[in-house]
Amino acid sequence: MDDKFKGSEHWKYETNEPSDEILKLDMRGLAASAVQEENHKYVSLRRRSTAFTLDSIIALLLYYLGSKIFGGGKIDVLEMLSNQSFFDGFTIFFTAYCTIPECMDSMRGTPGKYIMGIEVLNLAGQKIGLLRSILRNILKAISAIVIVPLLVGYFNPRKRTLHDIIAGTIVVERD
Secondary structure, three states: OOHHHOOOHHHHHHOOOOOHHHHHHHHHHHHHHHHHHHOOOEOOHHHHHHHHHHHHHHHHHHHHHHHHHHOOOOOOHHHHHOOHHHHHHHHHHHHHHHHHHHOOOOOOOOHHHHHOOEEEEEOOOOEOOHHHHHHHHHHHHHHHHHOHHHHHHHHOOOOOOHHHHHHOEEEEEOO
């Protein structure tokens, strides 16, 4: 190794060992996350279910209106509900409907969550990013089909469902 790097910051990273400063920062970040998380009030699954129902109604109306406008205007509701391609399209639409507002600073959750006064945050108490939101909502769609992962929230003190645990998110009351 070149002598000019010895004792400098560059030399610390050449060893592939994390410096003490990095470890201290990581530990402080973990401690700050724990403190911030303790300040939040976790939302009951009943309130989350109400928000989900509101979102389902809003998204269904938007999807129906979009299908009516862009689909030629002649759509029978009963025929639409019995059509598999409707459910496939709606699942994709609903996932996008939930994903986009969750990572917006002004919303931090879906319109239904906003109406119910709740928001989705990461474990550090900050808004979640797009990738975390995509992961969370794809897992939520799977959970809604299987149902069992949703029941995890009944046994979790922070009311976190399986998709929240895997995505590293919490659902809390809006400040």
